[in-house]
Amino acid sequence: MIRVAVADYGAGNLVSIVRALEVVGTEPFVVRDADALGKADALVVPGVGAAAPAMVRLSRRGLVEPIRAWITSGRPFLGICLGLQLLFDGSDEDGARTLGALEGRSVRLADAPTLPHIGWNNVERTRTSALFDGIAQAAAFYFVHSYAAAPADESIVLARTEHGAWFPSAIERGSILGVQFHPERSGRDGLQLLANFSAIASRLVEGAAA
Amino acid sequence: MLSRRVIPCLDVAGGRVVKGTRFVDLEDAGDPVELAMRYAADGADELVYLDISAAPEGRGTLLELVERTARTVFIPLTVGGGVRSVSEMRDVLRAGADKVSLNSAAVAEPSLIRRCATRFGRQAVVVAIDAAGAAGGGWQAWVKGGREPTGLDVLSWAERAVELGAGELLVTSIDRDGTGSGFDIELLQAIVERVSVPVIASGGAAGPADFVRAVQEGHADAVLAASIFHRRTASIGEVKAAMAAAGLAVRLDTERAA
Numbered sequence: 001m002i003r004v005a006v007a008d009y010g011a012g013n014l015v016s017i018v019r020a021l022e023v024v025g026t027e028p029f030v031v032r033d034a035d036a037l038g039k040a041d042a043l044v045v046p047g048v049g050a051a052a053p054a055m056v057r058l059s060r061r062g063l064v065e066p067i068r069a070w071i072t073s074g075r076p077f078l079g080i081c082l083g084l085q086l087l088f089d090g091s092d093e094d095g096a097r098t099l100g101a102l103e104g105r106s107v108r109l110a111d112a113p114t115l116p117h118i119g120w121n122n123v124e125r126t127r128t129s130a131l132f133d134g135i136a137q138a139a140a141f142y143f144v145h146s147y148a149a150a151p152a153d154e155s156i157v158l159a160r161t162e163h164g165a166w167f168p169s170a171i172e173r174g175s176i177l178g179v180q181f182h183p184e185r186s187g188r189d190g191l192q193l194l195a196n197f198s199a200i201a202s203r204l205v206e207g208a209a210a
Numbered sequence: 211m212l213s214r215r216v217i218p219c220l221d222v223a224g225g226r227v228v229k230g231t232r233f234v235d236l237e238d239a240g241d242p243v244e245l246a247m248r249y250a251a252d253g254a255d256e257l258v259y260l261d262i263s264a265a266p267e268g269r270g271t272l273l274e275l276v277e278r279t280a281r282t283v284f285i286p287l288t289v290g291g292g293v294r295s296v297s298e299m300r301d302v303l304r305a306g307a308d309k310v311s312l313n314s315a316a317v318a319e320p321s322l323i324r325r326c327a328t329r330f331g332r333q334a335v336v337v338a339i340d341a342a343g344a345a346g347g348g349w350q351a352w353v354k355g356g357r358e359p360t361g362l363d364v365l366s367w368a369e370r371a372v373e374l375g376a377g378e379l380l381v382t383s384i385d386r387d388g389t390g391s392g393f394d395i396e397l398l399q400a401i402v403e404r405v406s407v408p409v410i411a412s413g414g415a416a417g418p419a420d421f422v423r424a425v426q427e428g429h430a431d432a433v434l435a436a437s438i439f440h441r442r443t444a445s446i447g448e449v450k451a452a453m454a455a456a457g458l459a460v461r462l463d464t465e466r467a468a
Contacts (some may be wrong), residue, residue, distance in 0.1 A: 016308075190284060
């Protein structure tokens with residue numbers, strides 16, 4: 001059973017993601033400082049809201065550098081919603097400088113008929129990935145956001161979604177995974193995606209140990 | 211394409227589903243989590259708990275209920291009723307809710323909307339507006355469960371709430387609530403025209419056709435109802451099937467029992 005650290009940096013609902021990770025057979029635990037990260041096999045950074053306050057809180061807890069180091073070391077990582085956006089260089093929302101693990105920025109959703117983009121929308125894969133094993137093409141997931149990542153390297157885009165214009169709704173580069181939607185709030189398909197992340201992480205951990 | 215959402219609302223007090231003050235004659239009182247699971251299995255896109263227990267000592271029970279729900283049902287949960295401060299909102303979110311719905315407290319103190327949105331993001335802040343036709347035309351906002359008029363024009367209040375940071379508006383027609391005469395289409399149209407955030411229609415649903423009209427004619431992004439689902443007049447599945455048949459985008463992939 002893999003141990004999944006869930007980064008807690010203040011606001012918001014962690015109950016759902018922690019419980020969902022339990023349901024899919026991992027051993028999740030909440031981390032509020034860098035020391036606790038040492039016990040983890042995989043790291044999930046969830047979150048909603050704006051980038052700047054999130055970076056301030058991560059920084060206050062001494063988590064910015066450890067998370068960056070985790071990501072660059074090739075260990076299993078899943079960013080959810082804001083956790084995906086933070087992977088990039090910065091956000092247009094409040095000008096925040098974010099983790100900079102991937103090139104690109106978070107930009108406001110263009111041509112959106114309503115903002116925030118709230119509700120269930122189709123996630124259309126542009127290539128195959130183990131993250132979506134057992135999930136129908138264009139399955140609906142739950143979104144809550146006004147900004148989305150605009151990666152410099154489009155080849156990392158795994159899936160896209162339309163709300164006025166198309167935006168990347170899932171990305172993958174090596175061990176770095178990110179989804180703009182909330183798998184912990186997306187019913188059965190969401191739990192399947194988290195189970196897939198757990199399987200991917202397990203393989204990576206076994207590979208590193210071998 | 212973004213689906214139109216169908217949202218069942220549960221009136222709760224003391225950790226139980228209760229006969230509502232707003233939604234009368236609720237027959238099957240019981241465990242909210244059991245009902246929430248049934249709704250999720252039937253295709254509910256989100257859940258709303260409206261805490262109608264006035265007593266502050268009931269908050270602990272509510273938080274426990276929210277946590278139990280978040281641990282069991284993996285669809286979004288909004289909690290309304292009695293949240294009057296940023297710290298109360300924090301408690302509800304930390305217990306496992308995704309959004310909080312503000313109503314009377316936001317009217318009394320509009321800056322609460324901005325403070326909550328700044329702290330938790332506007333996506334977590336729903337402003338609920340209870341609207342009734344005003345004597346001189348238009349609509350007036352009411353508070354305290356529809357018992358107290360505010361003198362606020364609904365359309366101006368809706369715009370103001372969005373400026374302050376509301377991420378969604380939950381618009382209930384008090385005139386239609388419990389009457390089964392359909393959602394107030396004119397009210398919905400007027401609000402949707404003025405704001406860019408999603409609008410959730412509530413009050414007056416009698417059958418699946420009313421939901422279709424609220425979206426097609428009222429341009430609501432989501433529709434919320436209580437008694438029609440509790441009384442099993444129509445199921446969520448039937449409502450979504452009717453919406454799909456009318457050409458509306460809905461999520462038809464229902465949950466298998468979790």
